[in-house]
Amino acid sequence: MKKNLLSTLIFSLLWMGISSAHALMIKTDPAIINPIKIGDTFKLNVDVEGVTDLGEFRFNFIYEPDVVTVTDIVFSNFLESTGRTISFETKNEEAPGILSFFASTIKGAAPGPGGNGTLLTITFQIKSLNNDFLNIEDAHLINTKGAELSASLPVGSEIIPALGNIDGKGAVTLSDAILGLRILAGIDTGTQTIMLKADVNNDNKIGIEEVVYILQYIAALR
Known part of the structure; x- marks a missing residue:
């Protein structure tokens, strides 16, 4: 009985996979x-x-x-x-x-x-x-x-505009500014995604310019 139930379950999962693959x-x-x-x-x-x-x-x-x-x-x-x-x-x-x-x-x-x-x-x-x-x-x-x-x-x-979006999550927020400050301070960011496209002054790195840009963006000055 258990064997038949297991076989039915496996078949159902395979069928669901095939169906979704061809949806x-x-x-x-x-x-x-x-x-x-x-x-x-x-x-x-x-x-x-x-x-x-x-x-x-x-x-x-x-x-x-x-x-x-x-x-x-x-x-x-x-x-x-x-x-x-x-x-x-x-x-x-x-x-x-x-x-x-x-x-x-x-x-x-x-x-x-x-x-x-x-x-x-x-x-x-x-x-x-x-x-x-x-x-x-x-x-x-x-x-x-x-x-x-x-x-x-x-x-x-x-x-999703890239400028200032350091964490790559879609919106430019205070979290991006904090992440930028951590990078500036040399603090290990672990496995956190870092988007170099967030670079605002074309120096191919995240620095004080990006943090200032983000804060101005949040304050609606940009």
Whole structure:
């Protein structure tokens, strides 16, 4: 009895692992962007994972226009990768900070693509050094027979400015200033993460300039 129960448990765990490995997902990549200065550019992919027979996709993309501006959008050839032909492909700015995307292939004998792939790539330029979330909303993945595929929607990407963020935890806080002072004093920081991208004066180290910057930032003087 115990042997049968153990076998059932092992099978269930293996099945859960296989199922999660092949779960249908649409997501942005990379998950974290650490800009150093205004004017920096970065590329963000919108990827699909675990898809089967994809024939069409549409979704909205949300961002803060005061933080970033879109400089380029490129659709990939993933939808066409099995020999199908794109019949419709659009990108529209519905409102400041809201982009809508739609792409579809014509009906035919060839199946749609499966597995993992990039749907499109968006290039952004940093306008201000503030935190922001880049999110996908109202996403629909349709197979070549017109049936909607159910996809999980993870949290999108996050912009976390690097300057002053010594501990790499996302927000510039008093903890960063304390960590900077510990480094200045030569106190062992143990296994604490130290982000050299937090360097504010391009000397490739954490020093008094970073501590002053952090304190000014906290006091809203920057």
